[in-house]
Amino acid sequence: MQLIFHDDLVELHDTQLNTNISIDFVSGALAHRHQFGGGRGQAIAKAVGLKSGNNPSVLDVTAGLAGDAFVLATLGCPVTMIERSAILFILIENALERASLSETFTPIIQQGFKAINHDANDYIKEQLLNDSSAPDVIYIDPMYPDRKKSALVKKDMQILQRLHGEDDNSAELLDNALRYARKRVVVKRPVQAEPLSDRKPNTCIKSKKTRYDIYTIEKM
Numbered sequence: 001m002q003l004i005f006h007d008d009l010v011e012l013h014d015t016q017l018n019t020n021i022s023i024d025f026v027s028g029a030l031a032h033r034h035q036f037g038g039g040r041g042q043a044i045a046k047a048v049g050l051k052s053g054n055n056p057s058v059l060d061v062t063a064g065l066a067g068d069a070f071v072l073a074t075l076g077c078p079v080t081m082i083e084r085s086a087i088l089f090i091l092i093e094n095a096l097e098r099a100s101l102s103e104t105f106t107p108i109i110q111q112g113f114k115a116i117n118h119d120a121n122d123y124i125k126e127q128l129l130n131d132s133s134a135p136d137v138i139y140i141d142p143m144y145p146d147r148k149k150s151a152l153v154k155k156d157m158q159i160l161q162r163l164h165g166e167d168d169n170s171a172e173l174l175d176n177a178l179r180y181a182r183k184r185v186v187v188k189r190p191v192q193a194e195p196l197s198d199r200k201p202n203t204c205i206k207s208k209k210t211r212y213d214i215y216t217i218e219k220m
């Protein structure tokens with residue numbers, strides 16, 4: 001893997017797949033989803049409790065390529081992303097920087113769309129000492145085993161998996177998230193998968209391939 005720094009764009013070159021990836025909020029697939037993606041009616045929006053008059057703050061503790069966080073931010077949530085991979089963090093920061101130069105996206109950045117390069121378990125443990133910072137919602141999208149198989153199809157996910165490694169700390173993330181979030185924890189799962197850590201959610205919201213397990217702490 002190699003990072004390539006252009007004038008304003010940072011790309012990650014994967015030598016094995018001979019492909020480049022970058023994160024682009026302003027044009028491409030994410031921007032298209034922003035424009036045509038179903039707004040607050042989509043499952044992820046319902047899962048975090050977005051309603052008119054309620055834009056919960058979200059801590060996305062598994063930022064990855066920032067797709068889910070971007071959807072929530074464009075729908076009005078103040079979103080903080082945490083990503084422990086320094087390489088992915090550089091791609092995220094670069095996407096935020098480019099978005100901040102676009103008139104359409106400046107307000108989204110200003111409403112509090114930002115990223116932190118940290119291990120989320122350590123971050124939450126540090127923040128627990130100062131719980132005035134607690135977000136309404138913590139969002140977890142672990143690298144589940146089924147994702148590893150389907151990653152053979154999707155290049156982006158294959159690259160993410162290699163950067164992520166085999167260290168699955170999602171059970172600990174759920175434990176810590178439940179101690180820290182004010183209102184709910186949302187875990188993204190494949191529709192047929194067992195709940196994370198076999199811990200039954202209070203409720204779930206399903207789309208075609210994905211299920212969002214919701215652990216309620218306080219009603220919204």
Ligand SMILES: C[S@@+](CC[C@H](N)C(=O)[O-])C[C@H]1O[C@@H](n2cnc3c(N)ncnc32)[C@H](O)[C@@H]1O
Nearest residue numbers: 062063064065066067068083084119120141142
């Ligand atoms: C499946 S991906 C998330 C994909 C993301 N939802 C998206 O839309 O692109 C999981 C990401 O979580 C990150 N991750 C896993 N454990 C973490 C931790 N303890 N702290 C911070 N990031 C973590 C991995 O490095 C990986 O990038």
